Amino acid sequence: MGNENTHWLERLMENPWMLLILGIVVPTISYTVWGVYDVLSLPVAPLP
Amino acid sequence: MSSIAGFLKGNFLPGQSRSCDTTGLPVCNTASLYIRLNAVIAVVSLLIGAIAAILIALTRWPAVHLLPAEWFYRFLTVHGFNMLIFWIIFLEIGILYFVATTLLNSRLFSKAIAAISFALMLIGMIMVNAMIFTGQADVLFTSYVPLMAHPLFYLGIILFAVGALLGVANFFLTIHIARRDKTYEGPFPLVVFGAITAAVIAVVTILHGAVVLIPTLLWSAGLLETIDPGFYRVVWWGLGHMSQQINVAAMISVWYFMFSLIVGAKPLNHAVCRGAFILYILFINLASAHHLLVDPGVSTEWKIWNTSYAMYLAVLASMLHGFTVPGALEVAMRKKGYRQGLFGWLAAAPWSNPGFSGVFMAMVMFGFIGGITGVTIGTEQISIITHNTLKLPAHFHGTVVAGTTLTFMALAYYVVPLIFQKDWYAKGLLRLQPYIFAIGIFTVIIGMQFAGSAGIPRRHWDISFAGTPIPITPMESGWLALVGIGGVIAFLGLLIFLLATVATVFFGRSNKGRPMEDWGGVKDISAGAGTWTKEDDHKTPGTWALVMILLTCFVVYFFANWKALADVWWVH
Amino acid sequence: MSFMIPEKDWFKAPDKGEKSWIAIGFIWCLVLFFSMPIWHIYGKQNSSSESYRVKPEDFSARVMKFVETNSIGKDGNTPIVQPKPGGHAYVMGGGYIWYPILKLKKGNEYILHISSTDYQHGFSLQGEAGINMNFQILPGYDHVLKITPTTSGTFNIVCNEFCGARHHVMTGKILVED
Ligand code: HEM
Numbered sequence: 001m002g003n004e005n006t007h008w009l010e011r012l013m014e015n016p017w018m019l020l021i022l023g024i025v026v027p028t029i030s031y032t033v034w035g036v037y038d039v040l041s042l043p044v045a046p047l048p
Numbered sequence: 049m050s051s052i053a054g055f056l057k058g059n060f061l062p063g064q065s066r067s068c069d070t071t072g073l074p075v076c077n078t079a080s081l082y083i084r085l086n087a088v089i090a091v092v093s094l095l096i097g098a099i100a101a102i103l104i105a106l107t108r109w110p111a112v113h114l115l116p117a118e119w120f121y122r123f124l125t126v127h128g129f130n131m132l133i134f135w136i137i138f139l140e141i142g143i144l145y146f147v148a149t150t151l152l153n154s155r156l157f158s159k160a161i162a163a164i165s166f167a168l169m170l171i172g173m174i175m176v177n178a179m180i181f182t183g184q185a186d187v188l189f190t191s192y193v194p195l196m197a198h199p200l201f202y203l204g205i206i207l208f209a210v211g212a213l214l215g216v217a218n219f220f221l222t223i224h225i226a227r228r229d230k231t232y233e234g235p236f237p238l239v240v241f242g243a244i245t246a247a248v249i250a251v252v253t254i255l256h257g258a259v260v261l262i263p264t265l266l267w268s269a270g271l272l273e274t275i276d277p278g279f280y281r282v283v284w285w286g287l288g289h290m291s292q293q294i295n296v297a298a299m300i301s302v303w304y305f306m307f308s309l310i311v312g313a314k315p316l317n318h319a320v321c322r323g324a325f326i327l328y329i330l331f332i333n334l335a336s337a338h339h340l341l342v343d344p345g346v347s348t349e350w351k352i353w354n355t356s357y358a359m360y361l362a363v364l365a366s367m368l369h370g371f372t373v374p375g376a377l378e379v380a381m382r383k384k385g386y387r388q389g390l391f392g393w394l395a396a397a398p399w400s401n402p403g404f405s406g407v408f409m410a411m412v413m414f415g416f417i418g419g420i421t422g423v424t425i426g427t428e429q430i431s432i433i434t435h436n437t438l439k440l441p442a443h444f445h446g447t448v449v450a451g452t453t454l455t456f457m458a459l460a461y462y463v464v465p466l467i468f469q470k471d472w473y474a475k476g477l478l479r480l481q482p483y484i485f486a487i488g489i490f491t492v493i494i495g496m497q498f499a500g501s502a503g504i505p506r507r508h509w510d511i512s513f514a515g516t517p518i519p520i521t522p523m524e525s526g527w528l529a530l531v532g533i534g535g536v537i538a539f540l541g542l543l544i545f546l547l548a549t550v551a552t553v554f555f556g557r558s559n560k561g562r563p564m565e566d567w568g569g570v571k572d573i574s575a576g577a578g579t580w581t582k583e584d585d586h587k588t589p590g591t592w593a594l595v596m597i598l599l600t601c602f603v604v605y606f607f608a609n610w611k612a613l614a615d616v617w618w619v620h
Numbered sequence: 621m622s623f624m625i626p627e628k629d630w631f632k633a634p635d636k637g638e639k640s641w642i643a644i645g646f647i648w649c650l651v652l653f654f655s656m657p658i659w660h661i662y663g664k665q666n667s668s669s670e671s672y673r674v675k676p677e678d679f680s681a682r683v684m685k686f687v688e689t690n691s692i693g694k695d696g697n698t699p700i701v702q703p704k705p706g707g708h709a710y711v712m713g714g715g716y717i718w719y720p721i722l723k724l725k726k727g728n729e730y731i732l733h734i735s736s737t738d739y740q741h742g743f744s745l746q747g748e749a750g751i752n753m754n755f756q757i758l759p760g761y762d763h764v765l766k767i768t769p770t771t772s773g774t775f776n777i778v779c780n781e782f783c784g785a786r787h788h789v790m791t792g793k794i795l796v797e798d
């Protein structure tokens with residue numbers, strides 16, 4: 001570990017804090033923030 | 049090949065650990081205490097959930113129709129909470145403690161955190177159950193607003209979640225001190241890595257729970273005017289579906305663990321297995337969108353992208369595990385000398401060891417039933433013909449019951465002797481238990497699957513619709529009867545497990561100071577079986593056959609559902 | 621026994637067999653994914669992306685107006701309403717009923733608005749020839765479906781989202797004539 005030659009993926013696999021951050025950020029943006037934005041930005045019904 | 053070789057000196061305080069009499073692995077006393085406490089409450093939850101299960105299953109069987117409507121919905125709420133949340137999460141916290149201490153040769157980070165975590169979870173569980181049983185939370189476990197329950201109900205869930213979060217924090221901090229104190233050498237063991245995956249997902253899950261349930265608590269207490277139902281559904285499913293992904297990661301870790309423990313299986317390729325877990329961490333949680341595919345509010349692009357876990361990368365991950373777990377088993381068995389034909393290794397597996405048979409059947413049912421149906425009904429358009437039908441509980445009784453619950457019961461066959469240090473009673477009967485439960489739950493699933501295909505709704509007390517002239521065909525009542533009949537068998541399976549566990553844990557013979565009574569492993573007959581080359585470490589013809597059958601079923605089921613969709617009215 | 625502590629050189633590329641399975645799996649994942657956008661182009665059954673925010677009382681008032689102008693009779697207490705082909709139609713869930721009963725002509729597209737006046741409901745259309753279509757309904761949301769009945773007969777609407785103690789009695793009807 002800490003070796004210059006270590007593949008970035010191998011380093012990621014040994015870094016639980018980084019995994020935790022990624023695990024929170026990716027779904028929160030893709031699912032939650034986008035989804036809540038969709039819901040809250042809905043226009044008012046014209047009811048034709 | 050002992051892994052102890054990889055261990056350096058542990059960081060235990062004097063007198064605060066023991067070495068396992070069976071495996072020689074180190075056991076932290078504090079962790080052991082809280083593993084036991086969490087496991088006991090998990091089993092209590094399973095008991096409550098099981099009683100509710102048989103009652104609701106017998107209500108959905110039209111010929112029996114046991115409960116009055118009010119109590120059907122109440123017991124459905126009881127069932128959902130105690131099974132899906134309490135049984136599973138209590139046990140998972142125990143698993144996390146075990147993995148971080150024993151497998152990393154470390155002490156648990158904090159006894160105080162473990163104690164507070166356990167107390168909060170227990171109080172939360174009691175509050176939730178009390179509110180449901182007294183009829184103050186007839187909202188099912190999704191508690192969709194604007195259905196409203198008593199504030200103490202939401203408070204109970206929040207306390208439980210905070211407790212679980214503390215348990216997960218304790219896990220991460222234990223890993224931290226294990227690394228700091230260099231209690232082990234080299235990279236994480238694979239099982240630890242899987243547990244880290246589960247723990248990461250648990251954190252995201254609980255954060256979503258906080259975002260949705262704290263406002264809901266305030267609303268129910270009269271401090272907030274409204275909660276938007278669309279907002280609620282998006283964030284609530286962040287809690288509801290992501291929590292299921294904790295189970296997936298934890299369950300798969302247990303599969304690796306058990307096959308290693310029982311037959312000495314080793315991962316074919318550590319990088320691939322870890323890569324698959326990383327795909328879970330990144331993408332599996334997007335799939336909460338499964339629940340909102342026929343909802344107003346969210347856009348088509350959002351639905352397709354998220355329901356597909358970013359182009360199905362998390363499905364790819366499951367397909368990888370579905371290959372590497374049986375593959376590891378196959379290589380280990382072949383190495384031991386069982387090399388005849390495609391499936392000689394499988395035939396020679398220790399089928400009378402309930403730890404093995406439970407895990408293996410869980411793996412097969414999770415893949416073939418849970419996996420295939422889940423991905424299919426989670427397809428955007430196919431949701432039109434499946435949303436809220438009995439096909440849904442058919443799917444998740446394939447994942448979380450036939451998969452996770454069966455796996456965790458199989459694990460218990462080792463946890464009780466190794467952590468509780470008691471030898472099992474009724475071992476003969478317990479060897480049959482996984483089969484009884486599997487047959488029962490399989491029957492339940494088949495009944496739900498076909499009733500659901502006929503459009504029969506889930507969460508529904510009476511499909512004759514209280515006298516309205518909606519025809520229910522004899523065929524449909526037949527499928528529902530299977531739910532009831534399978535329910536009785538599965539309930540029996542659970543009961544055997546529960547009674548034996550309680551009897552053994554409280555009154556069993558101690559096995560302190562000697563190895564546990566073995567369930568039976570696999571004899572090494574490699575002496576006369578010819579040479580083993582390095583290439584053989586990767587040869588898995590039987591597994592290839594299995595995964596090709598799986599893929600074929602997958603393709604057929606997937607397109608059959610598109611075909612069924614093509615037959616309904618046009619809509620866009 | 622091994623608890624899967626990797627050997628020193630554990631970080632290595634998958635071998636041939638594993639690579640093949642990864643490739644097969646990935647191709648299947650792409651099929652799964654692209655089936656959805658492709659069905660949006662060529663398929664006839666897609667969940668709607670059209671929905672609006674609406675006050676339950678505004679929606680309810682619009683439904684009353686719809687019933688007044690298009691009503692053609694009654695079934696018990698529930699009005700039967702015949703919208704113009706191609707026109708707007710409204711169905712409201714609430715108080716354990718679906719209101720009103722619609723009468724549609726097979727093969728014509730209608731712009732169907734569904735919403736709730738109280739709790740969340742599941743709009744579950746059930747009928748002959750195995751027809752079963754399900755949509756989620758939320759109070760405060762106008763869910764718009766451009767729908768074309770392709771079969772005729774009497775279709776029932778069942779509620780398949782739990783909405784309270786009498787959720788199971790919540791039914792309604794859509795009549796489709798040739
Ligand atoms: C003896 C075993 C079991 C039987 C017979 C059984 C049966 C049932 C039945 C009949 C339903 C109601 C379906 C409906 O009307 O919507 C149901 C719902 C459910 N079950 Fe089970 N089940 C069993 C075990 C489990 C386990 C072990 C879990 C979780 C680990 C579980 C999780 C659930 C969940 C989450 C629901 C949905 C609740 C809801 O819709 O709110 N079940 N089960």
Ligand SMILES: [Cu+2]
Pocket residue numbers: 713716740741742779780781782783787790
């Ligand atoms: Cu309803």
